[in-house]
Amino acid sequence: MQDAAVLKGTNDGYEIILDDEADLGDIYTSLRSLLEKLRTQTASTHPQPISFDIQTGLRLLSAGNRSEIEKIFSDFQLFSVHKITSDVMTKEESNRILDQETVHVVDRIIRNGQEVHVQGDVVFLGIIHEGGKLFVGGNIYVLGDVHGVIQAGFPDLEDKMIIGDVHNAQQVRIGEQYEILDDTNQKITENSVVYVNDLHVLDYGKVEDLKQINPKFFNQIGGVING
Structure with missing residues (x-):
């Protein structure tokens, strides 16, 4: 599912929006594909490290889900996660x-x-x-x-x-x-x-x-x- 992870430019940098209705497996696949495309596009220039904000919408990711996203990013040397946010909050918060x-x-x-x-x-x-x-x-x-x-x-x-x-x-x-x-x-x-x-x-x-x-x-x- 190619559009389960979508790149968006902001005043503060780059944000990746994850489809909160998509299957997690599709999100991971789409996220990896997106990062692969970005790496290819920047390879011919002078690539600089990029830190992304991840927005999960109405889905609250578990520690395991977050770990899986961090694992995907670890395969891309110049890319990293700045923060992961959502439009919902934990019961404790x-x-x-x-x-x-x-x-x-x-x-x-x-x-x-x-x-x-x-x-x-x-x-x-x-x-x-x-x-x-x-x-x-x-x-x-x-x-x-x-x-x-x-x-x-x-x-x-x-x-x-x-x-x-x-x-x-x-x-x-x-x-x-x-x-x-x-x-x-x-x-x-x-x-x-x-x-x-x-x-x-x-x-x-x-x-x-x-x-x-x-x-x-x-x-x-x-x-x-x-x-």
Whole structure:
């Protein structure tokens, strides 16, 4: 099946599109034939190494399928696979994205030496003891008691926030920015917003000023703040 693998030029180089309805055997045969033709066409010039993106459409290739494609390319010295992509995703990737978009309610005790990691936004109702750590991929809404380390935007997202009372925390972190807190820190109240400002420095504000601090987030929650 000659057209089960089709070459397409892009702004970034070359892409090979595999027919997602074709038999895999036909795809392998067509791919090899295509590479043979390209090798013949470039033989009379000054051939340079070419790296191809492989697009599989609505077919998700297994590790074995990918290995077979890599094996075919290994027979062509100047040709290689840059990446293999599809228009579908694995169950694991789908679950990861859903996790990131979900608001999780965490009501537990995090003791000294314990680390808890959560994707997405978190409403925290529990207790973090000194030495305990909560690392969250999204924003954190603190309604519990924090005496340990708390981080939003884990590991390196600086557009996330910690909202609520963290004045007893040992350390607050947003992405890679952090500050060790002590009793002299008067900037934090029970309605604080911890965020990274335009200078990429950890800063503190009040919930009622959230519209000025992060207009995008303010609009996402409906533009209403209940004090």
